[in-house]
Amino acid sequence: MIAKYALRFAALGYLAMLLVAPVGFVFWRTFEHGVGPAWDAVTTPDALHALKVTLILTAIAVPANTIFGVLCALAIVRHRYPGAGVVNAVVDLPLALSPVVVGLALLLLYGRGGWLGGHAIVFALPGMVLATIFVSLPFVVREVVPVLREIGTEQEQAAATLGASAFQTFRRVTWPAIRYATAYGVVLTTARALGEFGAVSVVSGRLVGQTESLTLYVQDRYQAFDTTGAYAAAVLLALLAVATLLLMTRLKPKEGIQ
């Protein structure tokens, strides 16, 4: 009995010290003088512009990676072709790679003296979009692949035998089966895109009011000793994260808890 309570105490204590207390404290500090100051801090022109940039990045990266994710999962699971193993490995790379390395790679490719340099890609929005797409690329693929494997091909073959075209088979048979996995992947992609910092930090050039996303804005405010502004923007990001978390819990298959 004692062992049980000791384990519970250790687990909850660890989570409380590492996650709950720091995040809770920032929320408390942000709202200790009411909602007014926090609201003022996130509605300055720079903050609003940063929010807009973040939303633009997310609005481009998420649909692009969703379409790619489904196509790539189909390619990996349903077709045998040379190089499929490489594709499978490369898809995972953004999960393990440092965001700074991603940003640097984009900078060296599209920056001054790069192979594709000379266009206004780095230190501008297109570079930040590419960086966001890179880091949030694997999530839809990784959620859809196991489901495609699980459902097998019998129903698709049956549809094909009955004369359905490839597109009809996808729309009527495959898509309904992978719908929830795709949705879960989209939520993960969105969370990653909203919160990306390192890669975007390298390629943005950090022009305040121009190429500053909300995460860069948090760092900028903190380093300018404007803790009110930094905390308010951080809380805004955290609220978006909590919304994502609620969606994740909703969509995730319930398992692993008694």
Next chain:
Amino acid sequence: MAASADGLSAAPGARRSLAPGLSIGLSTLYLSVIVLLPLAALSWKAHGWGAVSTPQATAALRLTLGLSLAVALVNAVAGTVIAWTLVRDRFVGQGFVNALVDLPFALPTIVAGLTLLALYGPKSPVGINAAFTRWGLLLALLFVTLPFVVRTVQPVLFELDREMEDAAASLGAGRFTTFQRIILPSILPAILSGVALAFARAIGEFGAVVLISGNLPFKTEVVSVYVFGRLESGDSGGAAAASVIILLISFGVLLAIGALRRWVTRHDR
């Protein structure tokens, strides 16, 4: 979430599922343009070993590896304990705690670093100042890597057959012996793959550590911060060289996880 690299199980009869040319062609093109081309440019621009054998670079690499190993060890224990309480224990608010574990995945890393500095930084209300110290870096890395081991161990622990444990107990095994002989061997592969993911993440983490690090060379400068610093001072060759080392470590860890998964599947049959 977990990176999987298991073998391909394509069904030969499924060629009609969606025009194969379309899905293969488009996804290969997309991957090449978004991922492979930039990484090729990075490797091309890396300026040999000279740039990474400077004392500052090796110090940054050594610190990063040491911290990542510490992160891996702490996560192996803490992650397993948390997974255990989520699966085997019962208490009010368990669902909330279960959702809470995913918070580090959803929360932007810069926010993670900021919240830790707020509570354990220079203006700490609890009197702990971990800013610009290695303890602070460790804390930040533990924050962002928390879910990995929990989320790999939890489903395995859930599926575990309890009859074996009951049998061990009825044969007189104590709690510890049962854990060591029956439970641990079953969940060890899951712990290892979670630990590997946490290790890879810790090697490259930037957002969570950038505010806490304070960029003190030889003291709190981890390799991602070092790369960023090189870049700011215009030495993109040196930055690229250090990046290629991070790239190789990450790729090595991914391959190791893939090998581990294949080994486990083979021994399950």
